[in-house]
Amino acid sequence: MPSLYPRATLKRIIKSHQSKALSKNVDVLIYLNCMIFLQKLAQEANSEAEAGRENVIEKRHVKAALEKVLQDFQG
Structure with a gap:
């Protein structure tokens, strides 16, 4: 099944902006949001x-x- 978005790129961007450990699938949640x-x-x-x-x-x-x-x- 083809990917809807460049998952590796999104993970790299998230990781570069966040110093804490994040959930394995946090990129999916961010994309859906x-x-x-x-x-x-x-x-x-x-x-x-x-x-x-x-x-x-x-x-x-x-x-x-x-x-x-x-x-x-706003949350």
Whole structure:
């Protein structure tokens, strides 16, 4: 089964930014969290565009949605 992302590269990036020992599959959790964040951001930006009766998602829609999504993901 082909990989969805460059797992070795992601592990290397995580390891270079973290001095503590991490779980074996932490890269999968980080990747999934990132994908959920991007999906939520796209959905919120789409809602912003639809609220303004526009068919195209623009930069301002993403910026408005970003504030909402970051509040949801703040933990």
